[in-house]
Amino acid sequence: PTTIVLVVIYSVSFVVGMVGNIMALKVLTRKRSNRLAGVSATRSLLINLAICDMMVICICMPVNLGHQVYKAWVFGDFLCRTVPFVQAVSVSASVLSLAVISLNRYYSVHNPLNARSFFTCKKLFCMICVVWALSSGLCMPLIFMNKTKTLVLFNGKLVIMVCIERWPHVKQKQAYNFLLFCALYGFPVLFNLIICFLTGRKLWSTDDKFKECNKCNSALTGSRLKVRKKIAKMVVALVLLFTLSWLPLYVVDIWVDFNMPNVLNDEDELNHVQHGWILQVRPFAQWLGLTNSALNPLCYCFVGNLYRSAKRFRNSYRKRISSVFALSLSQTPSSPSVPRLLSYTASKDMSDLD
Structure with a gap:
């Protein structure tokens, strides 16, 4: 029953994510003229975010579903090293792209005139390159530490292949995974939430001084302010969706690292019956995290009003x-x-x- 449920929910997420991200990319990459620099920057960053989501959907979802169906690893040593790396890099690039989007929205609201000169096409390209380079650098150890291993069970009656992280010392694995949690989840999410709060407070402020500033500043007309509020709502929705989607998997992995540090490294570790429930929960936590890439286009559509462009x-x-x-x-x-x-x-x- 667990396998059947996973097949169904993975299939639904794959179809929704594939269709949604293809349509989002098709609408976001259309040539537009006479657009604001801030909006243009946000669209460019959303394109980068959609590319990250497509990587997760096209590479990580099918392999993870196959792993849940077969239980053993049947995809070879190359994919054993590649898939965890691609998943980590795409997730890292997603959250760092959200941080750049939040920063762009903050500048566009607090300093709209300078935002045009700061978020130029050249600088945006450099930011995106830095995001991918930083993500790849942080996740590079996964290529070398993920390896296949043959387990011989029941006195040679059963031989299975598994894909695991094999570190020289358990403490190194714990330290690295905790570093990834802080660098790719804890700090970026906290930064995004703070920036979104400051941006929202500025946009929805009813202070008279802010209204006078809007009247004097030609960059903040009524229609432009309305557009910025919609974009701010979309960014908040993306940040909250990422936070809620990936939190369960991070919590489960940290719990496993500190309570079952040698799981699958030795045959006797398979007898962790008292902790079996956490291993049953992890596939659903991973599905929830990967589904974040399928739900992001819904934020573009229903929160960011991208459906009007699609229509x-x-x-x-x-x-x-x-x-x-x-x-x-x-x-x-x-x-x-x-x-x-x-x-x-x-x-x-x-x-x-x-």
Whole structure:
């Protein structure tokens, strides 16, 4: 029953995440003109976040589901080293990207004029490169410490292959996993929550001084302030979703590291019957963490109002298809005006989306 439940929930998360992130990337990467620098920066960072989510969905979800079905590791030594590394890097890049997004929103609200010059395309590219480099550097030990091991059980009657972290000393593994918890969860989440609180307090402040400042500052018009409130809500939703999704897995892994430090390193460790419940809970905790990548597009859509852009994109696509069909009926195949008219129609529809 546990395996059946895991197959069902993993499959649902995979389909929802794949469709949602593909649509999010399709809408976010559309060319837009005359847009604010702050909004443009947020869209670029959301694209990076969606790429992280696609890595989790396409690589980590299928392998983790297969591991839960087969119980033993059947994917070889290469994936044993690669999949934990990719999962850790993508999660790290996600939370660090959220930190950059929160910082961008903070600057856009507290210092909107300087935010345009600070979050330029070149600087954003450098920030994204730093995020990926830092994430890869922090998670690099997983490539070398994750290895396959053959377990011979029941006096040679059963031989299975497992994928485990094999550190020289248990204390090193405990210290490294605690470092990852602090660097990739504790400190970034705390930073994001503080920044989101300061940004929200500034946006929803009803202080008269703040209102006078808005009147004097042309960068904070009524419509622009409304857009910034929507984006701030979306960022808060993303941060809270990440916090709640990955907390159970981090708690379970830290508990296992300190209470079952040698699990699966020796055959006698398989007899931890009194701690068996935690090993049954961990697959669901890992599914919840991976599902965060499937739920992020829902935040773009329902909290960030990205569904309006998607609806316009869909309507434009239908309009373009109907125009092509109408022109194909009214024009002869040899008419030279058809390609030019189709090109004009498509470019006009895309410009209307902005």
